[in-house]
Amino acid sequence: MGAYLVKRFLLMFPTLLGVALVTFLLIRVIPGDVVELRYSGDRGAVSQEVIDQERARIGLDQPVWKQLGTWLIGMAKLDFGTSMWTGAPIWDEIRLRFALSLQVAIMATIVAVLLALPLGVLAALKQDTWIDYAVRIFSIAGLAVPSFWLGIMFILVLLIVFKWLPPMVYTPFWVDPWANMQQLIWPALAVGYRYSAVATRMTRSAMLEVLREDYIRTARAKGLWQSLLLRRHALKNAMLPVMTVVGVEFAFLIGGLVVTEQVFNLNGLGLLFVQAVSHRDYTLIQALVMLVAGIFIVMNFLLDVAFAWLDPRVRYA
Amino acid sequence: MSELVASLDVPSRSSRWIGACRDFIGRRPLGAIGAGVIVLMFVAALAAPLIAPYDPVAVDFAAMLAPPSAEHWLGTDAFGRDVLSRLIYGSQTALVVGFGASLLGATIGALIGVASAYFGGRIDLFLQRIMDVLLSFPLIILALALVAILGNSIPNLIIAIMVPMIPRCALVIRSSALSIREMPYVDAARAAGFGHSRIILRHMLPNVMASYLVMLTAFLGQAILLEASLSFLGLGVQEPLPAWGLMLRGAAVEFAETAPWMAIFPGVAISLAVFAFNLFGDSLRDALDPRLRTQ
Numbered sequence: 001m002g003a004y005l006v007k008r009f010l011l012m013f014p015t016l017l018g019v020a021l022v023t024f025l026l027i028r029v030i031p032g033d034v035v036e037l038r039y040s041g042d043r044g045a046v047s048q049e050v051i052d053q054e055r056a057r058i059g060l061d062q063p064v065w066k067q068l069g070t071w072l073i074g075m076a077k078l079d080f081g082t083s084m085w086t087g088a089p090i091w092d093e094i095r096l097r098f099a100l101s102l103q104v105a106i107m108a109t110i111v112a113v114l115l116a117l118p119l120g121v122l123a124a125l126k127q128d129t130w131i132d133y134a135v136r137i138f139s140i141a142g143l144a145v146p147s148f149w150l151g152i153m154f155i156l157v158l159l160i161v162f163k164w165l166p167p168m169v170y171t172p173f174w175v176d177p178w179a180n181m182q183q184l185i186w187p188a189l190a191v192g193y194r195y196s197a198v199a200t201r202m203t204r205s206a207m208l209e210v211l212r213e214d215y216i217r218t219a220r221a222k223g224l225w226q227s228l229l230l231r232r233h234a235l236k237n238a239m240l241p242v243m244t245v246v247g248v249e250f251a252f253l254i255g256g257l258v259v260t261e262q263v264f265n266l267n268g269l270g271l272l273f274v275q276a277v278s279h280r281d282y283t284l285i286q287a288l289v290m291l292v293a294g295i296f297i298v299m300n301f302l303l304d305v306a307f308a309w310l311d312p313r314v315r316y317a
Numbered sequence: 318m319s320e321l322v323a324s325l326d327v328p329s330r331s332s333r334w335i336g337a338c339r340d341f342i343g344r345r346p347l348g349a350i351g352a353g354v355i356v357l358m359f360v361a362a363l364a365a366p367l368i369a370p371y372d373p374v375a376v377d378f379a380a381m382l383a384p385p386s387a388e389h390w391l392g393t394d395a396f397g398r399d400v401l402s403r404l405i406y407g408s409q410t411a412l413v414v415g416f417g418a419s420l421l422g423a424t425i426g427a428l429i430g431v432a433s434a435y436f437g438g439r440i441d442l443f444l445q446r447i448m449d450v451l452l453s454f455p456l457i458i459l460a461l462a463l464v465a466i467l468g469n470s471i472p473n474l475i476i477a478i479m480v481p482m483i484p485r486c487a488l489v490i491r492s493s494a495l496s497i498r499e500m501p502y503v504d505a506a507r508a509a510g511f512g513h514s515r516i517i518l519r520h521m522l523p524n525v526m527a528s529y530l531v532m533l534t535a536f537l538g539q540a541i542l543l544e545a546s547l548s549f550l551g552l553g554v555q556e557p558l559p560a561w562g563l564m565l566r567g568a569a570v571e572f573a574e575t576a577p578w579m580a581i582f583p584g585v586a587i588s589l590a591v592f593a594f595n596l597f598g599d600s601l602r603d604a605l606d607p608r609l610r611t612q
Contacts, residue, residue: 018450030466144592149584156573256455259546277465293453
């Protein structure tokens with residue numbers, strides 16, 4: 001187990017480095033840079049001299065490999081630098097928005113798991129009955145309905161039927177939990193539906209697989225209660241693949257809420273990313289991508305560790 | 318003996334196809350419904366000029382934000398453009414981008430997956446690391462960055478949506494191809510002195526077809542969804558071209574209370590299309606390769 005963990009741990013670094021390189025090079029291919037964009041409003045009224053000075057000030061005059069070196073060294077020290085657009089430290093730009101996106105992702109996960117586990121298990125137990133068909137249609141629809149449109153529909157129904165709109169200004173949870181919930185429950189539900197669909201389908205297929213195993217038949221044959229059999233023998237073993245999809249979706253959700261944030265006017269990481277791209281704010285884009293990809297890579301590592309711990313077949317393979 | 322031979326009539330190619338289709342409809346009614354909706358979408362896209370009641374880009378300020386009526390079945394938008402006509406023409410955009418991106422993404426992914434499994438060793442390790450890197454970006458973030466670099470035309474949109482699909486397909490195809498590599502016929506092909514490209518293209522690729530088709534249909538729905546998301550953000554298809562995601566942007570949200578038809582119908586169209594592709598893809602997976610998991 002030790003050797004496996006070490007190998008798996010070390011494998012994270014080439015991937016992280018790859019993400020860093022790809023991001024660094026990709027964004028420099030986007031036409032225009034932050035200085036050009038900032039002065040573009042003045043329509044050539046700014047002299048080339050000023051532009052050059054500004055570029056030198058934020059280090060854009062350096063050769064690309066040198067910029068890359070500075071950035072990588074900074075990151076190794078967990079220093080992401082300052083935003084090229086606002087000049088504020090990156091961490092100050094990200095902090096509040098990260099809290100918001102994280103909270104929506106956590107709430108969506110709760111919604112998804114609460115829906116997926118009972119529905120998935122039920123569908124598997126009643127395979128090929130109308131219950132199974134209903135659950136499957138409900139979950140395939142969850143994959144089909146765009147979360148951002150579902151969000152628009154929520155707002156529409158709240159507005160027309162209940163004559164009420166969720167608050168548009170973000171209140172942190174620790175300031176006013178009630179106001180915070182009133183605002184964030186809707187995006188969490190909109191995203192959670194899709195998320196639950198993915199998890200329901202996985203729960204169903206994993207349960208179906210497990211229910212065909214010999215040890216389940218044995219447990220049934222010796223007359224074990226259905227509920228105990230389900231909880232102790234079947235669900236426990238079916239949980240591994242479900243855990244994986246929930247974990248992976250959660251990691252992606254933190255940075256991938258872009259469109260839903262737009263609908264609900266939420267100032268989260270996704271919206272920040274769109275702004276950063278349109279401002280060509282290289283340092284901010286880099287930091288955001290590294291954050292989101294880093295969460296995903298670490299999450300995968302943790303899932304693999306959990307797998308190896310829970311399932312001996314993995315660690316001896 | 319001669320009687321036996323006579324009774325073994327070999328079905329012609331077309332009747333075999335018809336038989337397979339009938340079998341699919343009988344056994345998988347949900348998949349057949351999905352296929353039916355997909356066919357309808359194709360008909361709508363191809364015959365759009367014939368069935369659409371209005372020009373999709375014709376502005377009519379006299380009929381701005383008109384509710385659904387006999388003239389405009391699904392109402393009009395903030396420019397007085399007919400929503401139904403825009404939905405019908407929008408199916409063209411959805412299908413072109415959806416098929417373009419998923420065909421390219423699944424094919425390139427399949428080639429990389431098979432090559433990775435076939436060569437093994439260092440090449441496999443190297444390709445897998447690249448796929449890992451691509452997989453670490455959330456779908457929408459990668460597509461967004463690519464659109465920003467390439468600019469937003471339809472071909473560029475297809476590329477931006479295709480790239481995130483590549484590693485997802487390569488991963489699945491690689492694992493199917495790994496077992497095929499050990500098959501005697503691959504050894505035989507190698508012993509016969511065939512080159513790498515011939516073995517990969519002629520001997521291995523056809524045998525991962527089932528996984529390939531399943532991935533392809535799974536991608537179709539996702540590609541349509543991603544196109545709608547990008548267009549909704551204003552980074553995909555541009556006005557005045559009719560596209561479902563674009564129709565939900567701006568005025569649709571602004572006037573949601575007074576003209577809800579603008580926000581409702583395009584979303585229904587997106588959902589229905591993706592739903593149909595997913596239903597069909599699911600049934601295809603169950604029929605071809607039940608052990609494969611998509612999404």
